[in-house]
Amino acid sequence: MGPMLAGRVAFVTGAGSGIGRSTAIRYAEEGADVAVLDVNGAAAADTAAAVEALGRSAVALRADVSRAAEVEGAVRQTLAALGPVDILVNNAGLLRDATIRNLSEADWDLVLDVHLKGTFLCTKAVAAGMRERGRGGAIVNISSISAKIGNFGQANYASAKAGIVALTKVTAREYAKYGVRANAIQPGMIETPMTRALGEERLARNAAETPLGRLGRPEEVAAVALFLASDLSSFVTGAVIEVTGGRYL
Ligand code: NAP
Numbered sequence: 050m051g052p053m054l055a056g057r058v059a060f061v062t063g064a065g066s067g068i069g070r071s072t073a074i075r076y077a078e079e080g081a082d083v084a085v086l087d088v089n090g091a092a093a094a095d096t097a098a099a100v101e102a103l104g105r106s107a108v109a110l111r112a113d114v115s116r117a118a119e120v121e122g123a124v125r126q127t128l129a130a131l132g133p134v135d136i137l138v139n140n141a142g143l144l145r146d147a148t149i150r151n152l153s154e155a156d157w158d159l160v161l162d163v164h165l166k167g168t169f170l171c172t173k174a175v176a177a178g179m180r181e182r183g184r185g186g187a188i189v190n191i192s193s194i195s196a197k198i199g200n201f202g203q204a205n206y207a208s209a210k211a212g213i214v215a216l217t218k219v220t221a222r223e224y225a226k227y228g229v230r231a232n233a234i235q236p237g238m239i240e241t242p243m244t245r246a247l248g249e250e251r252l253a254r255n256a257a258e259t260p261l262g263r264l265g266r267p268e269e270v271a272a273v274a275l276f277l278a279s280d281l282s283s284f285v286t287g288a289v290i291e292v293t294g295g296r297y298l
Contacts, residue, residue, distance in 0.1 A: 052080030053279040060084040060127055060134045060175055062114050062167065063141030065092025067241030068191065071267035072138055072274045073107075074099055079275060081136065082106040084127040088113050088141070106131055114141045114167030117174075124174045133182050136278045137175040139168040139213070140191040144243060146202045157205045164209035165216070172220055176229060185228025187278045190217045191270075192233045192289065198297050210235075214289055221287030230286040232277045237293030239265040260295030 059076045063069040065087030073083045077100040085100065087093035090111030100107035108130040112119040127134060142164050145156035168190055179186035195203050196210035213233060220231035238244055238255040244264075245252075256263050273292050276282050291297075 052078075053275065053281070054136070055080035057081045057135040057278075058084070058127070058131045058133060059136040059138065059278065060086065060124070060171070061138040061140060062086045062171055064096050064138075065089045067243060068236065068239060068267045068270045068274075069138065069140040070096045070099075071271040072140065074103070075268065075271040075275050076136070076278065077103040077105040077107070079279070080105070082131045084108050084110060084123070084131060084134070086110040086112050086114070086123050086141070113163075114139075114171055115162040117170050120167075120170045120174050124178070128178070133178055133184075134175050134186070135179075135184070136187050136189070137171060138189045138191070138274060138278070139171050141167055142191070142243075144203075144206060144246075146206065147204075148202050149204050152204055160205035161209050161212075164206070165212040168213050168216055172216070172231075176220070176224055179229050180224065180227045183227065186224075186230075187282075188217075188220060188224075188229065188231040189274050189277045190220075190231065190233040191274075192217070192235045194235045194237045194291060194293050194297050197235060197291075217289070218287045225286060230277075230282070232282070232285060232287065233289045234270060234273055234277070235289055235291045235293070236270050237265060237291070237296045239267055239270055239292075241267055255296075258296060259293070260298075263294065265292060265294055 093109040097107035097109035
């Protein structure tokens with residue numbers, strides 16, 4: 050089997066770090082050129098350099114996914130630098146955990162804006178091009194197992210991630226006739242800068258509660274994101290795949 054994404058262009062948000070960075074690199078290993086978007090411009094440039102080191106083309110884009118004008122600008126820059134987008138990965142995200150009693154309106158809005166509105170804005174901007182071009186496409190949305198279980202202290206995050214599941218299903222229905230598939234991944238606890246901040250004790254407890262007995266690695270989410278972006282999943286759309294090591298079955 051040759052490279053799975055040869056000749057394709059991927060647009061990955063939050064690709065400066067963690068799961069997004071691993072996904073950008075995994076896609077490049079399979080022959081894709083990659084638009085690397087992150088609100089942290091230096092981190093985006095670093096991932097873009099890693100993509101180029103694999104012999105692929107990349108463009109680093111500093112943008113906030115929750116701002117329509119910035120998203121539209123990033124998509125235009127991608128078109129100019131790499132050509133039309135075949136694969137979109139909506140991965141950018143952040144945490145502002147607090148119990149409902151302590152959760153501020155600002156932190157509710159921020160988390161909903163980045164995850165849910167950001168996924169909507171990027172889908173709207175990228176899927177328009179996929180539809181016009183008529184050559185199909187794949188959209189991979191990063192939800193979270195928190196959406197399924199309603200994690201304590203994550204009213205904003207779990208709600209946004211559950212919203213992303215519904216948005217994925219709507220996208221799958223609306224774009225199926227254009228050959229565009231949309232699917233979601235629900236990771237469990239994955240070792241990234243986002244989760245490292247939670248502290249050793251909580252991570253150890255998580256690993257102990259996981260049937261596979263450990264935390265996941267970003268590469269293990271990227272592998273599923275590769276499956277969903279590639280032709281291996283040509284009859285899969287509107288699906289939600291858990292990548293949790295068996296936690297919260
Ligand atoms: P990460 O290492 O913190 O990477 C997320 C990246 O997104 C960061 O570079 C971050 O920049 C960027 N970002 C934040 N806000 C943005 C915005 N408005 N526009 C563009 N980029 C933005 O986190 P991760 O663990 O890889 O998480 C990636 C995705 O997986 C997130 O959607 C997360 O919710 C989801 N997820 C992660 C886990 C896990 O266990 N790690 C589990 C389930 C789901 P800054 O660092 O500058 O904020």
